[in-house]
Structures are given as C-alpha cells and as structure tokens.
Amino acid sequence: MEEQAQIQETEEGSNILYGVDAWVDYLKDKPFPVRASSLKRLKILLSKDSTMISHLTALVRSDPVLCLHVVRAAEKKHAAKGSHVTSIEHAVSSLGMDPLTQLAKTLQPVKLNPSSVQQKQYLRTVANSHHAAVQARTWQQMKQLPFTEEVYLASLFYSIGLWALWLNAPLHMHKxxxxxWEENIDPTLAEHDILGCTMQQISMGLSEHWGFSELTLQAQDPDTSPSKGLLNKLHQRALSDPRLSEEELRELNHLTQERHFPIKLANWLSLIVSRGWRTTRNIKTTDIISDYLGLDTDKTLALLHTLCAEASREYHAPGTLAPAAEMLMISSSYPNNYKLGKRELELLTPKYPIPEKPKPKPKKKKTPTLAKPKEQVLTHIPETLLDEVIYKQIVERFVKDYHLYTKPAHIIQGLMQGLVQGLGLQRIALNLVNTKSHKMKAAQVVGIEKDHPFASYQIDLQIPSIFKKLCDKPACTWITNENKQQYTKLMPDAYSSQLPENDCLMMSIFRDKVPVAIIYADAGETGLPFTAFHHQRFRYLCSAATLALKRM
Known part of the structure; x- marks a missing residue:
C-alpha cells in the first residue's frame, strides 16, 4: 500500500497522469496486495500433497484480489492459444501446482492500517466488486442462463480501475x-476533470492489456452503457407504464437480453447501495432488477439483502465497513471517510503522483485601449444588429425554404453567417455532434485563435455535462456572471476555465430529433455582457436553422 510512485516530472508535463493511455501505462504493472490470511492459506495448500484443484478453487474464489492474480496469470497462458479463462476453476486448473507456487512467491500481503482511509477505500471497493459478482452470478442461475462463471468474473473485474486508483493514486481519488461530495459535481464528470478520462475507461484499458475475456470488455465499454433516457424507459417498463410503444419495448427487450446487461446492473447496484439502501436511485434500480428477474418488489429486495449479506461473509477485511453493514445504517447525507485526512495527505503526498493537468496555453493579453469619456462608457452590448438585412435574409431563407440550401452543411454555414455578419457576435464556435461515436468536436471557429482550446475542443458525450444535456433536446443556455458558478459545475474544468469574463451563449441544433451541432458564442474575452435582445435573436436564428434541417 505504501509503494512509492515512479512518475517523474519532465518538461512540458510529458509524464503527467492525465488521459486513459497514461493511466493504463502507469497502472498495468502495479502490484495488488493480497490479504495476509489468504496468502498464508494458499501457501499451506500448495505445500500439501493432498491438496486438490477444488480446494484451491474455493480459496481463490473467497478472495477477489487473489482471484485477479490467478486469472491474469492464466490469461497469459491462454493468450498463446487464442482462448480465454471462463471460470475460476478453469484458471486454477490451467496453471497447475508449480506455476501457482511460483505466483504465490511473488504476491505481497496487505499490511492493515486501521487509520488509513486509502486502505479502507481500496478494501471496500474490492468488497463492492465481490458483492456485484455474487449478485450477477445468482441472477444468471435463477434465469438458467449460460456462462454463469464468466459473468461472475466479468462482474468482479468491472471496476478494476477503481481498485488500482485507490491503491496507486490516492491523491487523485481524494480530489x-x-x-x-463538496462541490456536487457528477461523479463521471469529476473523474474526467481530475483523471482526464473515466474510471470505466481505465478499467477497460487494463482489461485489454491483461487479456481479459471479450465479455469483460463488452461490459466495461462505455458505448454499451444505456443512456439516461433508456434507463428511465427501463424503469417505466418495470412499472408497466402504458406510454411505452411497441418499438421502445422491443429495444428494451433487446437490451436486457445482452450478455453484459446483468454485469452492468449488478455493479450499478453495488455502487449505489454502498452510499445507502434507502436512496431514490436504489429504489429505481430495485424496480428494474425486479422486472429483469420476474419477481415482485418485496421478494427482489429480500433476495438482494440476502445476497449482500452472503457476499459480505465471504469476503471481509477487518476494520472495513462491509457492504451488508449499510443495511443497518440510518440514512444520512454525511459520507464517512470519503476523502483523506490532513495527516494522511501529508504522509502520502511524497509517495504518490500529484494530481496535475496538461497546462493550457495562456490566454493572450490584449493591449489596453485608451479609456473612453465617461458619457460613452457602456454596461452592455448595444441592442442593435450588425446588419439587419443579412439577419432577416438568413431567417427568411430558413423559415420559407431556400432552393440553394440542398445539404445540411449549407444551412449550418448560413447559420454561422447570420450569427457573425447579421447579429454581429464576436466569437463563434461550431461544434459538430457525432451520435454514433458519442463525441462532440469543434469543426469551425470565427474570431477565435487557432491555438485557443475552443478551436480544437472535443468531449465524450456519455460524460454527464451541459453538452450532454443540450443533446437531449433543442435548448439554449445563456451563461452570465450571476449563474456562471451553477453552469461551470456541469462543464469539464478544461472548458469552464476558458470562458470569457462576462456572458456566453450555447444552443443545440437538431435534425429529425437527432443533435447535429452545438453553437457557442460570446463577445470576446473581455466583451460586455449580452442583453435579452441578443439572447432572443441568437435563439431564434438557431431555432430557424433546426426548422430548416427538419424540412430537408
């Protein structure tokens, strides 16, 4: 647990831990310490001639970290044959006694420290993963589905990145x-801000490097995760909501029949209940599980409680709150041990990498201009159009159709022309949305330097943010000094740090209920604030563009 980090600072932050590739490269060879009792029992079993594969399998199954080591070693052996481990017994029997003996010599025991929040979080994360695996395996057995043990392993390793991060990057996890908990930022967005990617992406990267099964990778792949809207529909189906159409029900049936669905569902459950069993999110999740298993809500809740208790008995670290203990707790908004204490921070800071981000290019400082006479000082941008003829012409072409607009790109360019030459906005960024890859990427900028972050900005739209919200339906956002703090919580730090001193506008453009672009506009780094005049005309022009796209 106290292994020192081996990341050295270099020029221009070439070794800064930020982004999925950097994290996978840093974590892939780090050791995972095993409970001392499990390691001792393993060595005793391996020393006896009477030990059978079933004895070793039972021991490996009882300790998730030991299971990780055995499966990783077995996957290396199977890689030469182009196959994968399908169960714990398969992994143990594939290795045999001698390789297991060699493996046991390389493993490190956990030195329990009852005052270490880092260690408690690591062990609790492992326990939560074990809880998820037990839930998923039982659901598979109840539904009489195949690949039960493979689902168990995939569920167990679903959050492997979280194990590694608490173990090897506690300062990042603290942030x-x-x-x-303190800034009320969405967990996925918080991970993206500090780590440069999500925990799920790190888990998938590690699984790819270690050669885990295709099912594990499918479960960890962010592209297979259902959207918030689809999850709401799942809950509607669980409540037998008559508003769901036949097409929507077919889509939901297809989702629940995917092999990776119970893996994701079990891990969502274990994560949610680790923060309390009486939350609204857990009630909805229980309804979805009830529908998936075909049980009533009371029987489902009793089953989940029973399996949680069994998982806690199977794997428990002294001094660590077991998942089942949460069932006994009175609901509270106060999260215990969610961050490192001051003393522990001081002890760990020299030993682990410090949270850093690639430094953005500094904003260009404009040379100050001579102050205007007092009577000419303005508090807002004048409520006039730069060119009323161009503005009205573009609007008319959007509303009444224009024969030269034959492609969506023509309408988008017409919109850019209307915003710049008609409305007179100083800076515009056209961000195109790719719904297949769930990405938003800057495609064109006006009035913004080519080396400015907005000119090349891109973001994964699966990360909860203001951009994801804008892609749910056509909407316009007017960010001012009064509400800037509220909106910056919905933005990655890399984006919010580049916002101008005063106002900016953002609006999504749709075609056939599908987002195609998000338009960003402001009056420059130090421009004056907008008024309702500019907001209304910006929104009207963007809405007219959406109408024109709808008619194509």
Whole structure:
C-alpha cells in the first residue's frame, strides 16, 4: 500500500497522469496486495500433497484480489492459444501446482492500517466488486442462463480501475471525492476533470492489456452503457407504464437480453447501495432488477439483502465497513471517510503522483485601449444588429425554404453567417455532434485563435455535462456572471476555465430529433455582457436553422 510512485516530472508535463493511455501505462504493472490470511492459506495448500484443484478453487474464489492474480496469470497462458479463462476453476486448473507456487512467491500481503482511509477505500471497493459478482452470478442461475462463471468474473473485474486508483493514486481519488461530495459535481464528470478520462475507461484499458475475456470488455465499454433516457424507459417498463410503444419495448427487450446487461446492473447496484439502501436511485434500480428477474418488489429486495449479506461473509477485511453493514445504517447525507485526512495527505503526498493537468496555453493579453469619456462608457452590448438585412435574409431563407440550401452543411454555414455578419457576435464556435461515436468536436471557429482550446475542443458525450444535456433536446443556455458558478459545475474544468469574463451563449441544433451541432458564442474575452435582445435573436436564428434541417 505504501509503494512509492515512479512518475517523474519532465518538461512540458510529458509524464503527467492525465488521459486513459497514461493511466493504463502507469497502472498495468502495479502490484495488488493480497490479504495476509489468504496468502498464508494458499501457501499451506500448495505445500500439501493432498491438496486438490477444488480446494484451491474455493480459496481463490473467497478472495477477489487473489482471484485477479490467478486469472491474469492464466490469461497469459491462454493468450498463446487464442482462448480465454471462463471460470475460476478453469484458471486454477490451467496453471497447475508449480506455476501457482511460483505466483504465490511473488504476491505481497496487505499490511492493515486501521487509520488509513486509502486502505479502507481500496478494501471496500474490492468488497463492492465481490458483492456485484455474487449478485450477477445468482441472477444468471435463477434465469438458467449460460456462462454463469464468466459473468461472475466479468462482474468482479468491472471496476478494476477503481481498485488500482485507490491503491496507486490516492491523491487523485481524494480530489475526485472532494469534487463529488463538496462541490456536487457528477461523479463521471469529476473523474474526467481530475483523471482526464473515466474510471470505466481505465478499467477497460487494463482489461485489454491483461487479456481479459471479450465479455469483460463488452461490459466495461462505455458505448454499451444505456443512456439516461433508456434507463428511465427501463424503469417505466418495470412499472408497466402504458406510454411505452411497441418499438421502445422491443429495444428494451433487446437490451436486457445482452450478455453484459446483468454485469452492468449488478455493479450499478453495488455502487449505489454502498452510499445507502434507502436512496431514490436504489429504489429505481430495485424496480428494474425486479422486472429483469420476474419477481415482485418485496421478494427482489429480500433476495438482494440476502445476497449482500452472503457476499459480505465471504469476503471481509477487518476494520472495513462491509457492504451488508449499510443495511443497518440510518440514512444520512454525511459520507464517512470519503476523502483523506490532513495527516494522511501529508504522509502520502511524497509517495504518490500529484494530481496535475496538461497546462493550457495562456490566454493572450490584449493591449489596453485608451479609456473612453465617461458619457460613452457602456454596461452592455448595444441592442442593435450588425446588419439587419443579412439577419432577416438568413431567417427568411430558413423559415420559407431556400432552393440553394440542398445539404445540411449549407444551412449550418448560413447559420454561422447570420450569427457573425447579421447579429454581429464576436466569437463563434461550431461544434459538430457525432451520435454514433458519442463525441462532440469543434469543426469551425470565427474570431477565435487557432491555438485557443475552443478551436480544437472535443468531449465524450456519455460524460454527464451541459453538452450532454443540450443533446437531449433543442435548448439554449445563456451563461452570465450571476449563474456562471451553477453552469461551470456541469462543464469539464478544461472548458469552464476558458470562458470569457462576462456572458456566453450555447444552443443545440437538431435534425429529425437527432443533435447535429452545438453553437457557442460570446463577445470576446473581455466583451460586455449580452442583453435579452441578443439572447432572443441568437435563439431564434438557431431555432430557424433546426426548422430548416427538419424540412430537408
């Protein structure tokens, strides 16, 4: 647990831990310490001639970290044959006694420290993963589905990145927790801000490097995760909501029949209940599980409680709150041990990498201009159009159709022309949305330097943010000094740090209920604030563009 980090600071932050590739490269060879009792029992079993594969399998199954080591070693052996481990017994029997003996010699025991929040979080994360695996395996057995043991392993390793992060990057996890609990930032967005990617992406990267099964990778792949809207529909189906159409029901049936669905569902459950069993999110999740298993709500809740208790008995670290203990707790908004204490921070800071981000290019400082006479000092941008003829012409072409607009790109360019030459906005960024790859990327800028972050900005739209909200339906956002703090919580730090001193506008453009672009506009770094005049005309022009796209 106290292994020193081996990341050295270099020029221009070439070794800064930020982004999925950097994290996978840093974490892939780090050791995972095993409970001392499990390691001792393993060595005793391996020393006996009477030990059978079933004895070793039972021991490996009882300790998730030991299971990780055995499966990783077995996957290396199977890689040469182009196959994968399908169960714990398969992994143990594939290795045999001698390789297991060699493996046991390389493993490190956990030195329990009852005052270490880092260690408690690591062990509790492992326990939560074990809880998820037990839930998923039982659901598979109840539904009489195949690949039960493979689902168990995939569920167990679903959050492997979280194990590794608490173990090897506690200072980063401390920052993430502070953002979540103290700044009320969405967990996924908080991870993206501090780590440069999500925990799920790190887990998938590690699984790819270690050669885990295709099912594990499918479960960890962010592209297979249902959207918030689809999850709401799942809950509607669980409540037998008659508003769901036949097409929507077919889509939901297809989702629940995917092999990776119970893996994701079990891990969502274990994460949610680790923060309390009486939350609204857990009630909805229980309804979805009830529908998935075909049980009534009371029987489902009793089953989940029973399995949670069984998982807690199977794997428990002294001094660590077991998942089942949460069932006994009175609901509270106060999160215990969510971050490192001051003394522990001082002890860990020299030993682990410090949270850093690639430094953005500094904003260009404009040379000050001579002050205007007092009577000419303005508090807002004048409520006039730069060119009323161009503005009205573009609007008319959007509303009444224009024969030269034959492609969506023509309408988008007409919109840019109307905003710049008609409305007179100083800076515009056209961000195109790719719904297949769930990405938003800057495609064109006007009035913004080519080396400015907005000119090349891109974001994963699966990360909860203001951009994801704008892609749910056509909407316009007017960010002012009064509400800037509220909106910056919905933005990655890399974006919010580049916002101008005063106002900016953002609006999504749709075609056939599908987002195609998000337009950003402001009056420059130090421009004056907008008024309702500019907001209304910006929104009207963007809405007219959406109408024109709808008719194509």
């Amino acid at each position: 993430v927790r502070v953002k979540i």
